[in-house]
Amino acid sequence: MLRASSLTTNTNVDLQAVKGDKNAAAVGVEYGLELMQFAEAVANRDNVQLSKMRQTLLAKAGEKVLVDAAGVAANFQRMVRIADSMGIPVDDMEQELGQAVRAELDLTRFASAANTLEI
Amino acid sequence: MPKESHYCQRYSFRQMTMAFFNYSNAPFSIREDIKKEFSGFWRRLAQPGSWWSGADRVAIAKASRSALLCDFCTDRKLALSPYALTGKHTSDNSLKETAVDAVHRIVTDQTRITQAWVDSLPENGLSIEAYVELAGIVVCMFSIDEFHRALGLDLEDLPEPIGGNPSHYRPAQAEFGTGFVPMLPKEGLTGPEESLWPGGRSANVLRALSLVPDALKDWLALSSAQYLAVEEMGNMVRHEDRSINRLQMELIAARVSAINECFY
Known part of the structure; x- marks a missing residue:
């Protein structure tokens, strides 16, 4: 979806941000670094880092951005658990955009790839 | 979604009148x-x-x-x-x-x-x-x-x-x-x-x-x-009720999913 949005908006983004690359996060996404680090802190369940990143994002981007970012991060804490607890495969492995993103991010290293690749 | 009235028939009085998630003491507006x-x-x-x-x-x-x-x-x-x-x-x-x-x-x-x-x-x-x-x-x-x-x-x-x-x-x-x-x-x-x-x-x-x-x-x-x-x-640009655009949303979503090692 990040790639799809970047193509739609004709914005250059660096997908290495998905893997935590700080320089990449700042490319093409407003407050990209702060949002990436906030998302990381939520997903890693690191309360010290989360408190720090919350304050950083609040100071840089404001309260509304912080609240909406918290919503999205929490939402995907749910979505990954729906996918993995039910073992759903990727819908269309043949789609070129998806193939390119999976290759660039080396997603087959994840254990849950087996839910798709073993079909 | 089921209609609200369907649920109301099954609520206790306390639950009907109780306000959940009012965030009255929250430091941020929700x-x-x-x-x-x-x-x-x-x-x-x-x-x-x-x-x-x-x-x-x-x-x-x-x-x-x-x-x-x-x-x-x-x-x-x-x-x-x-x-x-x-x-x-x-x-x-x-x-x-x-x-x-x-x-x-x-x-x-x-x-x-x-x-x-x-x-x-x-x-x-x-x-x-x-x-x-x-x-x-x-x-x-x-x-x-x-x-x-x-x-x-x-x-x-x-x-x-x-x-x-x-x-x-x-x-x-x-x-x-x-x-x-x-x-x-x-x-x-x-x-x-x-x-x-x-x-x-x-x-x-x-x-x-x-x-x-x-x-x-x-x-x-x-x-x-x-x-x-x-x-x-389908709107890959920005939703009018959100303070972050779709790129920002998807960066957060992708990073959370990656840390959770989600292939899907």
Whole structure:
């Protein structure tokens, strides 16, 4: 979806941000670094880092951005658990955009790839 | 979504008048749609579901919180094989051990859930239908609690369960063939499920919990406030009611998914 949005908006983004690359996060996404680090802190369940990143994002981007970012991060804490607890495969492995993103991010290293690749 | 009046018939007086998620002491202003959808889930959580009573559903919600404090889960997360380790979960409620194990696994070690483990649940006293409803409760609870934790807010008190029996409703068209559990097909839904897919289109993530249609409806409602409604996901630029654009949303989504090692 990040790639799809970047193509739609004709914005250059660096997908290495998905893997935590700080320089990449700042490319093409407003407050990209702060949002990436906030998302990381939520997903890693690191309360010290989360408190720090919350304050950083609040100071840089404001309260509304912080609240909406918290919503999205929490939402995907749910979505990954729906996918993995039910073992759903990727819908269309043949789609070129998806193939390119999976290759660039080396997603087959994840254990849950087996839910798709073993079909 | 089921009509509000349908639920109101089953609410206790206290629950009807109790304000959940009012955020009166929150340091940040929380959007009204978030309050509405969180409150709606809380009310549904307290009621009998398809396969669990209201008391069981609230107990599952409580167990989703204790999973994060469970020593056995910490050890299991570090183990090379999560299925080789035996032990007892930290639990302070009446759920059977199989159910507690399922709740904790979904919260703390979801990437290593396997078909074989799901297949073993019925012989250990947990039907596949009950597992799907349990998972639906856990994931919704977790996303609400994570929102609070992300903002440094206290967790909401759990609702009081409402009496009554589960409906044991199982959609007739659910079938094996995708994932670990039976799911509704992408096309050709009929009867009560005829309009289940938002906008008439489906994907495996929508089908995942469809063995218990209300579980799908619950997460769709939460997602419409925390992220975007499915019908609005075609807008790759910006949603007018959000302060972050789609690129920003998807960066957050992708980073959270990557840390959780989610291939989907």
